[in-house]
Amino acid sequence: MNDLREQLKEAVASAFSQGRVRSFVCLERGFYPFATMPAILHSGSDADRVEIGLADAPLLAKYLLDMPKPAGIVVRSCDALGVSRLIRDRRVKREDLYIISISCPGVVDTAKIPMSMHRITALEKAGDALIVHTALGPTELPWSSVLLDRCLACVSGAASTDADVVLDDGRGKPPAPVDYSEIDEVEHMAPDERYAMWEKEFAKCIRCFACRNACPACSCRKCSLDLPEPEWLSRAVILPEQFMFHFTRAYHVAGRCVGCGECERACPVGLPLMKLNRKFTRDIETLFGVDDARIPRDVEVLGTFLPDDPEEFC
Amino acid sequence: MLHISKHNLLSLLTHASSSWQVFCPSKQGSTVNFGWFEGTVDTVAIPVNSCKGAFLPQTEELFTYRGTPETGLSLTGGFDGQKPVLIFFARPCDARALTLLDRVFLEGEYADDRYRSRRARSVVVTVGCKSPLDTCFCTAFGIGPDSKAGSDVFVYEDETSLYFEPLTEGGAGFVAAHLAYLAEGGTPVSVMEELRRAELPLAGRIWVEGMAEMLDSMFDHPVWEKMSARCRGCGACTYLCPTCYCFSVFDAPRGTHGKRYRSWDSCQFSDFMLMAGGHNPRPTRKERVRQRFMHKFNYGVKRQGDYLCVGCGRCIRACSVGLHAASALFDLKEAGR
Amino acid sequence: MKALLIPGLARIESVRDETAAGDVKTFTVQFLDEKDRFDYMPGQCAMLSVIGVGECMISITSSPTRDRMQFSVKKSGRVTSALHELEAGHTVGVRGPYGNGFAVNEWRNKRLLFIAGGIGLAPLRSAINYCLDNREDYGPIQIIYGARSPGDLCFKDEIFKNWPGFPETQVQVTVDKGDESWNGPQGFVPSFLKEIAPSPDNAVAVTCGPPIMIKFVLQALSELGFGDEQVVTTLELKMQCGVGKCGRCNIGHKYVCVDGPVFTLSQLRALPAEY
Numbered sequence: 001m002n003d004l005r006e007q008l009k010e011a012v013a014s015a016f017s018q019g020r021v022r023s024f025v026c027l028e029r030g031f032y033p034f035a036t037m038p039a040i041l042h043s044g045s046d047a048d049r050v051e052i053g054l055a056d057a058p059l060l061a062k063y064l065l066d067m068p069k070p071a072g073i074v075v076r077s078c079d080a081l082g083v084s085r086l087i088r089d090r091r092v093k094r095e096d097l098y099i100i101s102i103s104c105p106g107v108v109d110t111a112k113i114p115m116s117m118h119r120i121t122a123l124e125k126a127g128d129a130l131i132v133h134t135a136l137g138p139t140e141l142p143w144s145s146v147l148l149d150r151c152l153a154c155v156s157g158a159a160s161t162d163a164d165v166v167l168d169d170g171r172g173k174p175p176a177p178v179d180y181s182e183i184d185e186v187e188h189m190a191p192d193e194r195y196a197m198w199e200k201e202f203a204k205c206i207r208c209f210a211c212r213n214a215c216p217a218c219s220c221r222k223c224s225l226d227l228p229e230p231e232w233l234s235r236a237v238i239l240p241e242q243f244m245f246h247f248t249r250a251y252h253v254a255g256r257c258v259g260c261g262e263c264e265r266a267c268p269v270g271l272p273l274m275k276l277n278r279k280f281t282r283d284i285e286t287l288f289g290v291d292d293a294r295i296p297r298d299v300e301v302l303g304t305f306l307p308d309d310p311e312e313f314c
Numbered sequence: 315m316l317h318i319s320k321h322n323l324l325s326l327l328t329h330a331s332s333s334w335q336v337f338c339p340s341k342q343g344s345t346v347n348f349g350w351f352e353g354t355v356d357t358v359a360i361p362v363n364s365c366k367g368a369f370l371p372q373t374e375e376l377f378t379y380r381g382t383p384e385t386g387l388s389l390t391g392g393f394d395g396q397k398p399v400l401i402f403f404a405r406p407c408d409a410r411a412l413t414l415l416d417r418v419f420l421e422g423e424y425a426d427d428r429y430r431s432r433r434a435r436s437v438v439v440t441v442g443c444k445s446p447l448d449t450c451f452c453t454a455f456g457i458g459p460d461s462k463a464g465s466d467v468f469v470y471e472d473e474t475s476l477y478f479e480p481l482t483e484g485g486a487g488f489v490a491a492h493l494a495y496l497a498e499g500g501t502p503v504s505v506m507e508e509l510r511r512a513e514l515p516l517a518g519r520i521w522v523e524g525m526a527e528m529l530d531s532m533f534d535h536p537v538w539e540k541m542s543a544r545c546r547g548c549g550a551c552t553y554l555c556p557t558c559y560c561f562s563v564f565d566a567p568r569g570t571h572g573k574r575y576r577s578w579d580s581c582q583f584s585d586f587m588l589m590a591g592g593h594n595p596r597p598t599r600k601e602r603v604r605q606r607f608m609h610k611f612n613y614g615v616k617r618q619g620d621y622l623c624v625g626c627g628r629c630i631r632a633c634s635v636g637l638h639a640a641s642a643l644f645d646l647k648e649a650g651r
Numbered sequence: 652m653k654a655l656l657i658p659g660l661a662r663i664e665s666v667r668d669e670t671a672a673g674d675v676k677t678f679t680v681q682f683l684d685e686k687d688r689f690d691y692m693p694g695q696c697a698m699l700s701v702i703g704v705g706e707c708m709i710s711i712t713s714s715p716t717r718d719r720m721q722f723s724v725k726k727s728g729r730v731t732s733a734l735h736e737l738e739a740g741h742t743v744g745v746r747g748p749y750g751n752g753f754a755v756n757e758w759r760n761k762r763l764l765f766i767a768g769g770i771g772l773a774p775l776r777s778a779i780n781y782c783l784d785n786r787e788d789y790g791p792i793q794i795i796y797g798a799r800s801p802g803d804l805c806f807k808d809e810i811f812k813n814w815p816g817f818p819e820t821q822v823q824v825t826v827d828k829g830d831e832s833w834n835g836p837q838g839f840v841p842s843f844l845k846e847i848a849p850s851p852d853n854a855v856a857v858t859c860g861p862p863i864m865i866k867f868v869l870q871a872l873s874e875l876g877f878g879d880e881q882v883v884t885t886l887e888l889k890m891q892c893g894v895g896k897c898g899r900c901n902i903g904h905k906y907v908c909v910d911g912p913v914f915t916l917s918q919l920r921a922l923p924a925e926y
């Protein structure tokens with residue numbers, strides 16, 4: 001693990017020293033020493049700050065939009081999908097990017113560490129366990145019980161290969177089996193029951209736009225929902241507007257969502273946004289016969305019309 | 315002290331809700347949120363949002379209009395005497411935050427009539443925090459798990475019961491109205507002691523003394539650029555903060571009638587200050603993040619006489635990229651040395 | 652208690668086009684209900700509503716010494732454009748008065764210098780008419796006004812006919828670029844001001860106009876020897892409530908809607924330059 005970090009620091013420093021980048025987005029130690037946060041570096045001398053991100057690692061792709069180019073980025077495979085999304089949506093150019101991909105064993109969601117264990121002083125990965133150090137001493141938790149939801153659906157923890165530098169220590173998380181049982185559950189609900197569930201969830205939404213602002217597929221410079229004219233969405237946080245917002249968001253990313261889960265992670269009130277996103281993803285997979293609709297491809301499923309496309313879209 | 319067994323709490327609240335609008339935490343999906351009482355209450359978790367929404371609703375109707383400017387108009391104000399608000403289980407930080415919002419909405423040349431009428435008859439019942447979270451740093455602002463500022467009733471919680479200590483006339487009135495549910499006897503001394511001793515993990519790292527004065531000369535400091543680089547410009551931090559209060563006013567027309575609303579707004583949104591003609595005095599994240607923290611730690615002190623932060627840690631939990639009051643106080647202190 | 656954010660309804664009595672391009676109109680309004688009427692001082696503002704579209708902050712351009720309330724509005728966005736569609740007989744919403752207004756009482760016996768550009772004359776016009784209606788209380792009055800073109804000059808009746816007729820009152824008008832009808836001075840307001848070179852002795856200079864003009868006027872005034880205390884300007888920031896509650900219009904810890912919009916230059920210098 002540490003080796004990977006050393007290699008990464010070197011790779012970032014040399015990207016600067018070779019003049020390959022003007023800026024670099026990576027993770028660094030957060031205010032809580034066991035968590036990480038995004039950092040945008042402007043010089044190789046900052047490379048010491050680079051962290052792999054054991055816990056609470058935000059995804060970084062979207063920062064590329066505003067960074068001075070050529071811009072570097074450290075990606076794990078979920079973030080690599082986001083970068084690929086931005087490239088295919090023509091928000092950034094591949095030649096303006098310097099990508100370092102790393103392998104990833106999964107990232108801890110500190111919110112999943114039981115409350116009784118707060119006062120965390122340090123976190124440590126030991127094989128298949130997470131050791132939570134607290135003032136009262138260490139406790140071991142099974143690794144898979146504390147991972148971010150996104151990791152439970154990970155495409156692959158191996159370092160992605162479309163990168164300028166590939167750093168893989170062989171400890172990447174194996175691809176997660178495809179599991180749509182959560183979507184099945186929602187689909188099997190009676191319509192009234194399902195409506196009531198979404199109504200309840202949408203009513204909770206405070207329309208803070210954290211989901212949209214975190215999403216690599218929501219990259220419009222000026223979001224149509226922010227425009228005063230025509231006003232698609234008023235600022236009123238009332239139920240009809242909530243439905244309007246959530247449908248618009250979900251439809252706008254349909255076919256382009258990379259399943260990174262950053263929207264849901266960013267949501268401060270815990271809306272299950274992935275239930276909507278994954279429903280679309282699955283429908284696209286079954287209706288259009290594509291393999292893993294999260295992976296951006298040259299021929300966009302919903303962005304391209306083929307004569308044999310199915311007529312219905314439910 | 316009057317107390318109630320935890321088992322009977324729901325019946326007390328159900329009874330209370332016939333004469334009060336009860337605002338309480340309850341489990342909603344995967345989180346515990348403050349909201350209007352709908353038959354359940356969660357007395358354990360510290361909710362992700364604050365209770366400011368009971369007095370400053372996220373969206374409220376200012377009036378309904380009929381007609382058009384051309385044919386003539388009538389306005390009907392949508393506000394009349396509603397049941398008084400009962401906050402059931404604020405935390406000491408929440409209660410203290412209400413006193414800060416009061417300074418904004420009730421003091422000065424203009425008082426906000428809606429806020430005032432909701433607030434005037436409200437009763438704030440606060441529970442002492444026996445298990446502060448890793449994100450709590452209220453002690454940095456001179457309060458703590460047993461602070462009573464802003465509360466009408468203070469509640470001590472032990473394993474089985476809740477002990478009610480009325481602090482104000484309003485609080486005594488509330489307690490008196492629910493005597494049927496309360497039993498006499500006992501003082502939760504050990505709970506009181508526990509609250510007094512409770513230590514907050516962040517307390518040692520956060521420092522506010524002299525912060526306002528220090529910031530006077532830091533408006534142009536490069537730290538703002540560095541701090542704000544990771545901000546996603548969403549409204550999560552400000553919407554969940556108990557002391558943030560920015561709002562905007564807008565109309566929602568539907569043909570020849572419609573409504574004017576006010577809704578929370580956030581100084582972190584890119585168009586918050588965008589003016590007709592395209593000028594934006596806070597064009598980038600740097601200015602917007604600076605505004606947020608300067609407002610809390612400098613402007614607020616000058617205007618409302620105190621830091622506009624109570625260390626509740628909600629922004630810590632809300633922000634997906636770790637930019638919050640605690641990290642800001644820490645970084646600013648480092649930068650201002 | 653009076654509802655804070657609810658406007659009173661007012662009838663538009665007349666609409667006057669100020670400029671050739673039709674982008675500035677002056678609305679004379681009368682409250683429908685006497686209880687909504689309010690007193691005000693020069694430099695104060697009101698929130699004007701086109702109900703169904705929204706509200707915006709507009710200076711009251713009439714002087715409280717005159718009996719009708721007037722607003723001059725430049726078409727610049729949603730609400731102002733909707734206002735421009737309205738005609739006499741139509742209904743608007745008005746709430747106010749907001750802001751500190753000009754310190755007209757402190758100006759007594761001083762020489763007054765008003766410097767305005769374009770629609771910036773609207774708030775000054777209230778103060779000018781107020782001082783002219785109390786002529787004996789004030790020293791000589793000098794008004795320097797400019798606009799992009801002759802067609803863009805507002806309040807032409809007053810600047811050319813009415814005001815110059817008052818004792819010890821001088822009006823000097825320039826345009827950035829003249830046309831065949833124009834035989835007055837040409838050039839930008841700040842350089843025009845430097846040419847005229849009014850004396851700072853016992854004077855107050857009051858300026859309002861586009862930000863770029865204000866910037867150079869302030870420079871010119873200090874070159875002419877005006878102290879920061881003698882220079883008064885008005886600020887414009889985005890507003891929503893007008894009453895210091897919505898957290899919108901602050902510059903540092905000051906709120907333009909309640910602490911302003913009128914500031915002396917020395918007050919401004921104490922604030923962060925974020926406007």
Ligand SMILES: Cc1cc2nc3c(=O)[nH]c(=O)nc-3n(C[C@H](O)[C@H](O)[C@H](O)COP(=O)(O)OP(=O)(O)OC[C@H]3O[C@@H](n4cnc5c(N)ncnc54)[C@H](O)[C@@H]3O)c2cc1C
Binds near residue numbers: 591912
């Ligand atoms: C103290 C003060 C006095 C003013 N006096 C006048 C005047 O006498 N005549 C005149 O024509 N204009 C005046 N303005 C400017 C006027 O308020 C704006 O042009 C107007 O708000 C634009 O609104 P809009 O809806 O047309 O624009 P939009 O861009 O559609 O704005 C939407 C909303 O944002 C707010 N807003 C946007 N720009 C501004 C701005 N520049 N200032 C304040 N709020 C803004 C308003 O609430 C507005 O309704 C004044 C502004 C201030 C602050």
Ligand code: SF4
Binds near residue numbers: 150
């Ligand atoms: S989804 Fe996969 S690559 Fe992404 S953080 Fe989780 S384990 Fe790592």
Ligand code: SF4
Binds near residue numbers: 270
């Ligand atoms: S992040 Fe959550 S609360 Fe915020 S707008 Fe998105 S769904 Fe709503």
Ligand code: SF4
Binds near residue numbers: 214257
């Ligand atoms: S919608 Fe959510 S899961 Fe999909 S790309 Fe955007 S942030 Fe990732």
Ligand code: SF4
Binds near residue numbers: 545547548551632635
């Ligand atoms: S600080 Fe965090 S929560 Fe606040 S706007 Fe920035 S990203 Fe959003």
Ligand code: SF4
Binds near residue numbers: 555622626629640
């Ligand atoms: S700034 Fe953060 S810690 Fe302070 S009161 Fe607001 S939410 Fe709580």
Ligand code: FES
Binds near residue numbers: 890895896898906909
């Ligand atoms: S306009 Fe709301 S605070 Fe000034």
